[in-house]
Amino acid sequence: MPNVIVLLASEEIPDGRRSIPLSDRATVALALAGSRNAVAYFSADDATAAEFAFAAGILQVESLPDSAITNFDLAMIGEAFVARYGDDFAGRLAEESSAALIFDVLSCDELSAGVRKVIRDAGRGAREVIELSGPAVLVISPSASRPGYVSRFRRLQARKAMAHSTANAAIAESVQWQPVRLRTRKAVSTTSDLLAEQRMDAAFGVAAKAESVTGPIVADPATCARHLVRYLAHHGFLPPIVSAIEGGTPLRLGEGRGSSFIATPVEDSGVHQPTTVSSRPRRLHDLPQRQRRQPRLIV
Amino acid sequence: MFGSEDITREILGNVPAWMVVGFYLAATIACGFAIVGFFHRIRRHRQGSNTRRADAATLAGINWKSVLDYVLFQAEIRLDPFAGAAHLLVFYGFLVLFWGTCLVFLEHDTPLHFYYGWFYQLASLVIDLGGLAFLVGLGMFLWRRHAATESFILREWWVASLTWLLFAIGITGFLLEATRIAETLPAFERWSIVGYSLAALLRAVGISGPTALAWHRGLWLSHAALCTAFFALLPWQFFSHMVFGLASWVSRSRLPFSQLPVTSLDTVPGARLWSDFAQADLLQTDACTTCGRCVSVCPATAAEKPLKPRSVVLGIRAALDHPSHPFVSEWVRDDALWSCTTCAACNSVCPVGIDIYGKIVELRRGRVETGIVPDAAEQLFDAVAERSNPFGRPNADRMLWARGLDVPEAAENEPIGVLYWVGCAGSFDADGQSVSRSMFKILKHLGVNFRVLGCRERCTGDPARRLGEEGLFREQAAQNLEVFQRHGVKKILTHCPHCWNTLRNEYPQVAVGAGQTASWTVQHHSEFLAEMMADGRLRPAQLPNETITFHDPCYLGRGNGVTAPPRDLLRTLQPLPIVEMPRHGENSFCCGAGGGTMWVDVHGKDRVEHLRSREAAGTGATTVVTGCPFCKVMLRTGLEATSSRPMSVRDLSELVVLAEGL
Secondary structure, eight states: OOOEEEEOOOEEOGGGOEEOOHHHHHHHHHHHHHOTTOEEEEOTTOHHHHHHHHHHTOOEEEEOOSSOOOOOSEEEEOHHHHHHHOTHHHHHHHHHHTOEEEEEEEEEEEEETTEEEEEEEEETTEEEEEEEESOEEEEEOTTSOOOSOOOHHHHHHHHHHHHHHHHHHHHHHHTTOOOOOOOOOSOOOSOOOOOHHHHHHHHHTSOOOOSOOOSSOOOOHHHHHHHHHHHHHHTTSSOSEEEOTTTTOEEETTOOSSSOBOOOOOOTTSSOOOOOOOBSOOOGGGOTTSOOOOOOOBO | OOSOTTSSOOTTTTSOHHHHHHHHHHHHHHHHHHHHHHHHHHHHHTTSBOOOOTTOOOGGGOOHHHHHHHHHTOTTGGGSHHHHHHHHHHHHHHHHHHHHHHHHHHHHHSSOOOOSHHHHHHHHHHHHHHHHHHHHHHHHHHHHHHTOOOTTSOOOHHHHHHHHHHHHHHHHHHHHHHHHHHTTOOGGGGGSHHHHHHHHHHHHTTOOHHHHHHHHHHHHHHHHHHHHHHHHHTTSGGGGHHHHHHHHHHTOOOSOTTOOOOOOOSSOOSOSBGGGSBHHHHHHHHHOOOOOHHHHHOHHHHTTOSOOHHHHHHHHHHHHHOTTOOBGGGTSOHHHHHTOOOOOHHHHHOTTOOOHHHHHHHHHHHHHHHTOOOHHHHHHHHHHHHHSSTTOOOGGGGGGGGTTSOOOBOOTTOOOSEEEEOHHHHHHSHHHHHHHHHHHHHHHHHTOOEEBOGGGOOOOSHHHHHTTOHHHHHHHHHHHHHHHHHHTOOEEEESOHHHHHIIIIIHHHHHHHTTOOOOOEEEEHHHHHHHHHHTTSOOOOOOTTOOEEEEOOTTTTTTTOOOHHHHHHHHHHOSSOOOOOSSOGGGOOOOSOTTTTTTSOOOOSSOHHHHHHHHHHTTTOSEEEESOHHHHHHHHHHHHHHOSSOOEEEEHHHHHHHHHTO
16 A cells, blocks of 8 residues: 655634635545555644544644655645645655655546556646656645545544544653654574563563563463553553553553563664663663654554 | 114124134234234334434323324324325224224124124114225225326335225125125115125125125135235335324424424434434334325425435335345435425424424435535535635625614623624625614614624524534534623524524523523514514504515424514505415425525426415515515525516515615
């Protein structure tokens, strides 16, 4: 499935209200038609755009990062977004990603893997059909097909869901945690006397009294689920208080159980090096080489 | 006790025992089948949403006298005189025949002995008359089904076949009696006026004695088979109205026809599947008699748009009956739904109290939540959400109608005793603006201390709500309620029946749901002007040479039962009597603008406003008066398109201004 990103914005209308113009709505429609996993970016102060994209069916909605966006196959941009960030935004985006740049796009259909047919409005009723492969930046025309009507009820639900996720993200942000990324272990030790719990903690990077890790984690489902939930709560993907599946002991966000530890990255040496760990959230300054990222708002 | 015991007949004398046993067995199975069928239907109904309507009837709240009236005198059914007469004949005929069957059962299968002498003769007469009424009533229905030209009659084969089944039961019953009497033609059987006459006819063609008895046996078997089939079919198709019709009528909504109940927004609003409907709604689909009255009064149907209200009800039932196709959208067309003007004429004439209008709005809500709406509806929703009016004009233009007038606008947080609610039509539409200016002049003339909200007034959300955008309606309501609270509004006066209905009937429910109190009263300007006239505060001169006809707005007349005040006002204003249109008062015909159809226009072969305009022109009146800005613009455009002679269209307030010389 192609990696599709959407950049949309709302525009101000009289009375201080905000509206999503036709082009930006069409952008969302085309993105959803191209990929169920589209990601929408919006300006941090543009809750209207975020709410619309989420309500329309884009499940990953993020504010525009400071760094360049380069990881996409298709970038679809609405005209309101262009109006806000300037005409050259699309150009810079295409240049930085070595992507094709097409304006006034009416439709984009995938012909085969990586090959797309793009129809653009050439003006005066003319249409231009372009076949392209590789990444592309498409500025969507207001005449493109729009998504179905997004009701106020759906927008209200989106607003509530996003407020909830934002609250969790804010908590995560406040303790300066980094989201843990699952790491693919290049080599594993053949022996280990670690408990499954500790290996799970190590695998998720939350906590591990790691000495060695043997193979895939094998544990009862309840244990795996408990630690998955704990891992998610630890990093702000779940509400602050998470009850343990076993024992009913509530865990607060960020708390570990047992001894304190932090996980350290596996050196890319092909051999797992046991390290001493302590239980506390990972600090940014511990890992200066890591790129700081916002947790993704996944609902 | 009842005279000679020779005056009687042998019950089942000519019927072999195996046939009797077979009939009782078959009847038992058929009754069991019917009972299972009813339980199946009720179980399906209970799969609907258990959302309880706020207006739903409870056992304690039922007026049992009105139930008795409904069953015995059938006033709702007699709204159509022909069908009402036919139904009464069938109903009472059936009851009498059933009574007669019970007498035979009691005489034959119990120790009781009474079926002889004068009682037997009297019973024979009554039963024959009942049977005759039964057949005459059914004959009337079959004539209408097959020979009459009314377009609202459903001519599906399964509807006619059920009617023919009942007719066949009646015919075989009389032939049965006739062949029994024809064996010996005893004189005392003259009291069976139909049976005796038929028996004489049979004897005249040589059917008597053993031949008659042979026929009698065959007819008895046929009659028994037909009755068994009837018992078995009771839960199905329109036969089920015999049970569910009364339940539907008893549990019907008691709200004014134009009012939509406010439901919770905890779940996604609207209906997509049949099971999204409330249980009471699903019961109503089984109560439908397919009579077609809703179709006969529907303005969209009259304009040959895709909507037939009966099809919506039967479409929901079809979705319920077909588990592999549970989406109602597979059975009810989208353009049919968007054709509805929400005039509620269908609800007002349904003999079993089905809320058709409510179901259409529920289905519209489902479409809105699915995202499938006409472009015009989407534009309206955007306009209301972004500019606070369905016309899409900037909200800052809301006070343009007041240019040059010294209209008192409320200051921030100023307490408001009387709020004049101008409405969107009164603010942005030329016809409506004229009404607003007239009202201002009247209020100023009367010295009423009123205020307007100016640009803080926002659309009530009525057109959005009728088109199915419940979320948008709640947003608008919340904003307006907050303004009302801030200003401590005591009374709201408006000239728009849509705003009036929404503010009066629906906003209080929204307020209560939000933990607020709705302490204001709402008055339509027709009521206000009639009141001022009655109090002597308005003493207008009479308008000469005006023959007037009045168009009752749906949301005022039929929707809320307000038909008298405009007429009281008009009688004072002009010497000639009001020339009423054929469809007036609570039976008024829609102008075609309601339900958002002012903006969402589904094309038919004709136009609703043209139909109404022709009706108005047909009265010969010089002026059509109305009490709604939407009706005014629709009638004006309709008359311009259809009428060859000039007719003016005025609002009640404009006539008062003219008469008062303001």
